Amino acid sequence: METYESLLAAVSVPEGQPVIDPATGEAFAHAPVSTTADLERAIAAAQAAQPAWAALSDDERRAALTAAADEIEANAEALALIIAREQGKPLSGPGARFEVGAVVGWLRATVATQLEPEVVVDDEQAKATIYYRPIGLVGAIGPWNWPAMIATWQFAPALRMGNAVVMKPSEFTPLSVLATALLVNRHLPEGLFTVLAGDRELGEAISSNPAFGKVTFTGSARTGAAIMRASADNLTRLTLELGGNDPGIVLPDVDPKAIAEGLFWGAFINTGQTCAALKRLYVHEDVYDDVVRELAAVAGAMPMGPGSDEQNVLGPLTTEQQFGIVDRLVEDAKARGGRVLVGGEPDRDAPGWFYPATLVDGLDDDADLVKEEQFGPALPILKYSDVDDAIERANRGEAGLGASVWSADPARAREVASRIQSGSVWINSHGTIHPMAPFGGVKGSGYGLEFGVEGLKAMGVPQVIHG
Numbered sequence: 001m002e003t004y005e006s007l008l009a010a011v012s013v014p015e016g017q018p019v020i021d022p023a024t025g026e027a028f029a030h031a032p033v034s035t036t037a038d039l040e041r042a043i044a045a046a047q048a049a050q051p052a053w054a055a056l057s058d059d060e061r062r063a064a065l066t067a068a069a070d071e072i073e074a075n076a077e078a079l080a081l082i083i084a085r086e087q088g089k090p091l092s093g094p095g096a097r098f099e100v101g102a103v104v105g106w107l108r109a110t111v112a113t114q115l116e117p118e119v120v121v122d123d124e125q126a127k128a129t130i131y132y133r134p135i136g137l138v139g140a141i142g143p144w145n146w147p148a149m150i151a152t153w154q155f156a157p158a159l160r161m162g163n164a165v166v167m168k169p170s171e172f173t174p175l176s177v178l179a180t181a182l183l184v185n186r187h188l189p190e191g192l193f194t195v196l197a198g199d200r201e202l203g204e205a206i207s208s209n210p211a212f213g214k215v216t217f218t219g220s221a222r223t224g225a226a227i228m229r230a231s232a233d234n235l236t237r238l239t240l241e242l243g244g245n246d247p248g249i250v251l252p253d254v255d256p257k258a259i260a261e262g263l264f265w266g267a268f269i270n271t272g273q274t275c276a277a278l279k280r281l282y283v284h285e286d287v288y289d290d291v292v293r294e295l296a297a298v299a300g301a302m303p304m305g306p307g308s309d310e311q312n313v314l315g316p317l318t319t320e321q322q323f324g325i326v327d328r329l330v331e332d333a334k335a336r337g338g339r340v341l342v343g344g345e346p347d348r349d350a351p352g353w354f355y356p357a358t359l360v361d362g363l364d365d366d367a368d369l370v371k372e373e374q375f376g377p378a379l380p381i382l383k384y385s386d387v388d389d390a391i392e393r394a395n396r397g398e399a400g401l402g403a404s405v406w407s408a409d410p411a412r413a414r415e416v417a418s419r420i421q422s423g424s425v426w427i428n429s430h431g432t433i434h435p436m437a438p439f440g441g442v443k444g445s446g447y448g449l450e451f452g453v454e455g456l457k458a459m460g461v462p463q464v465i466h467g
Helices: 002-013 035-055 060-072 075-088 096-112 147-160 174-187 201-207 222-235 256-272 288-301 320-335 385-395 410-419 452-458
Strands: 019-020 025-029 118-122 127-134 135-139 164-168 193-195 214-220 238-241 244-250 277-284 339-342 358-361 378-384 401-406 424-427 460-465
Touching: 002 075, 002 174, 019 075, 019 174, 025 075, 025 174, 025 193, 035 135, 035 164, 035 193, 060 075, 060 096, 060 147, 075 096, 075 174, 096 147, 096 452, 135 147, 135 201, 135 288, 147 164, 147 174, 147 193, 147 214, 147 452, 164 201, 174 193, 201 222, 214 222, 222 238, 238 244, 244 256, 244 385, 256 277, 256 288, 256 378, 256 401, 277 288, 277 385, 288 339, 288 358, 288 378, 320 339, 320 358, 320 378, 378 385, 401 410, 410 424, 452 460
Parallel strands: 135 164, 135 214, 164 193, 214 238, 244 277, 244 401, 277 378, 358 378, 401 424
Antiparallel strands: 019 025, 118 127, 127 460, 339 358
16 A cells, blocks of 8 residues: 555656645645657557557456555545645545546446447337447546546546547646556556656647647637647547536525525635636526525635645635635736635735635626636625526626526426526535536537546447448
């Protein structure tokens, strides 16, 4: 079993890219910096290993991934400590231990998911069956907010389907992904799965390299568009999850106290640094004051501090740049006449990039905090009187990843949900993903599906056999 110190030593180097602890703003380790030459070697090794892996039975590949899940579970605390240190999320609550649990859970769910050949025609004249074959080599480019969990969403279905994988994590959080791969690779053929830590140039090289039959990416819409351009000449298959500006609509029949904690975690899980977090909240005027009061009480009671402190459930923002974005949006909201209900005043002299959980009301829909994805702990709350107007406002903008409807009437909530333009809509919760429920965006939030059967299909090439 690995300790935090031994696992960190196995994936870090004496000199390289500094990895910053966002709770202090100081480097605590150094990550290797891979080059395009390293990428070419990883591609060659993957291409050599993939045919034999694809030739194994599905049961054999599933057994290897099950062993990998067991390996991560046995070393969960060491991996969680690395996540807490480099990403900032606390060990407790829905934090670093929760993320490692999701790595294990998604690996096991990927193993358990059944993908059988589908007979689509079977009559006296013809028979046709759809099979899914390996793509070959999959490139994966990951984000910094849930680095190990989202990496698992990418590599687990790709490997299960018989592919090889070359992955580049975010340069801000490379160590947890390198550590995850180290543990997984104890149960895989050499060269089949490689993680290369590097900068934007390495990601561009993966996107444009014709060796990759598929590239999967989670991150910003701007980078997603760049990947599309870079891969276009190769006709590379893509899965792009490009973030969101998720609305929530609270109907007038709710119990404000009963929904307050769900609203809080929908917005502030991982200190708001979640693609499908609640990012703007529309509340009916009849319950507005009560919802605001109850939500502010929950937000004001949540402890924030370094991830290593067991009492904390909110941590710092992961990067100084993200701190600056959230700070700019809140200051702009104040300048527009927004009323800060809780938070909004970070200690700029303290170490680290801590921004307090912040609620702001009194804004119009054209405020930057409403229009832009804040990706941090600042939630605008907006009043409405007519649900049709709330739906129209919720559908404004280019994003379409997630949304939520809060109501005591499930049938009414589902009717409202059906009119919202987003890939997922939750009722009386927000962002509660399930490994068997497909997940993906519409509009500017990207395309393609992850999780469950659809996620496996996305990592294969469909072949129809007639006869």
